[in-house]
Amino acid sequence: MKQFKISIPASSANIGPGFDSAGLALNRFLTLDVTEQEEWEFEHKSHFLPSFTDYADHFIYKIAKQTADRHQKTLPGCKVTVASEIPLARGLGSSASAVLAGIELANQLCGLSLTGEQKLQYGTDIEGHPDNIAASLFGGVVVTATTQNNQVEYVRLTSLDLDVVVCIPDSELKTETARSVLPANFSRKNATSASAITNVMIAALLSGDYHVAGKMMENDLFHEPYRAELIPNYENIRRKAKAKGAYGTVISGAGPTMISFVPKGKGAYIREQMEAGLTGYTIAGLQIDQTGLQVN
Structure with a gap:
């Protein structure tokens, strides 16, 4: 058997x-x-x-x-x-x-x-x-x-020297809903700018420059500007995570979870700080599974 x-x-x-x-x-x-x-x-x-x-x-x-x-x-x-x-x-x-x-x-x-x-x-x-x-x-x-x-x-x-903290709201968001707010097309100028931001983010991750990677994460032009209105506490979570030492905070997938990339060893501390004043959420400090x- x-x-x-x-x-x-x-x-x-x-x-x-x-x-x-x-x-x-x-x-x-x-x-x-x-x-x-x-x-x-x-x-x-x-x-x-x-x-x-x-x-x-x-x-x-x-x-x-x-x-x-x-x-x-x-x-x-x-x-x-x-x-x-x-x-x-x-x-x-x-x-x-x-x-x-x-x-x-x-x-x-x-x-x-x-x-x-x-x-x-x-x-x-x-x-x-x-x-x-x-x-x-x-x-x-x-x-x-x-x-x-x-x-x-x-x-x-290769392995990144990072912890992650996720803010998971009690509410759901279907992928179809999150995709429905995205534009069907981008101008060449906007597509070029958006692609350049992606390139710099990947290069920064590879080189270990997590401060630049975090900055690029938070300057997406492809989907976050359109989905932000669907995500509860979008700006509040980003500001709070940054103030507590996160490199960058973005929408996880189509949302509504937000994910923060934080310095290695700081995940537990930042998770505790994020819990204060953020009701209706599960805040978890996670690791990148290898x-x-x-x-x-």
């Missing part, structure tokens, strides 16, 4: 101007404990997980079946116990984690021997953009691009 455990980290995408391109893995996890048996069965052990009525309607099962069908394989029955530390619709990559869970579930059950690149491509085909998928898959900070032939290329940055998807 086959038994295994799949663990997938949360993720934060964009990092300000790295819109639909840059992402990082965070040490909150979606986990699946899997045991083969005759019939399919899902059991949830977290209030963060959505309800379901039948295994065939379960999102992770649908992705697993889609992946198995892609390889002309049939999924054997199993019991899947799912636990999650990743809140839904908060900009922390819950959807990407679930997509990867389904892909890896099929990979293990059907013996597909998928490469990391194949998992990234499959996940991107489903999600529509690679940033969250790549970060949760490979861990660390990952910069991605989709080429004209729909192939995904990625570069994983391992990504794991199977045991």
